[in-house]
Amino acid sequence: MHDELTRQDIKKMKEELDYRRLTLMPELIEEVKRTRAFGDLSENFEYKAAKQAQNKNRSRIRYLEGMIKSAKVIDDRSASDEVGLFDKVEIYIPEDDETQIIQVVTTVRTDPRKGLISKESPFGKSVLGKKVGDVITVHVSDTYSYEAEIRSITKGKDDGSVPLLGY
Numbered sequence: 353m354h355d356e357l358t359r360q361d362i363k364k365m366k367e368e369l370d371y372r373r374l375t376l377m378p379e380l381i382e383e384v385k386r387t388r389a390f391g392d393l394s395e396n397f398e399y400k401a402a403k404q405a406q407n408k409n410r411s412r413i414r415y416l417e418g419m420i421k422s423a424k425v426i427d428d429r430s431a432s433d434e435v436g437l438f439d440k441v442e443i444y445i446p447e448d449d450e451t452q453i454i455q456v457v458t459t460v461r462t463d464p465r466k467g468l469i470s471k472e473s474p475f476g477k478s479v480l481g482k483k484v485g486d487v488i489t490v491h492v493s494d495t496y497s498y499e500a501e502i503r504s505i506t507k508g509k510d511d512g513s514v515p516l517l518g519y
Contacts, residue, residue: 372409441456455468
């Protein structure tokens, strides 16, 4: 399966890879060497923490390399009056009598607490391609769905301001 990513996603991933390989990895190697000198490794918390940080960095490098390698590059082709990638959308949810502003993003930039909703999520799939005034049904599971009305669309673009999802 290929992840659908924008050129900006891949650029940001390559920048993070360069940082992790060229800057962070040498620092972590030095930290492992420094903490190893503290003595008995079975009771050396600093050494264990340094090794964990080094392993976490290696894991992130493998993840980024895999994502870049398997990515399918996409562009936003939405019309000026339709919801597309990186657009900000004001929605009204009658069930909660609540208005929210969300932004539709790729899976590697998702942060629901900040209103960054993946295009692959039930809500993202429901809202893409819709217009102001459309009422959408969001199917969360086989037993639960809800409706939302699109109140406004502010066209956006992938300018790199939305950060990559970290861990």
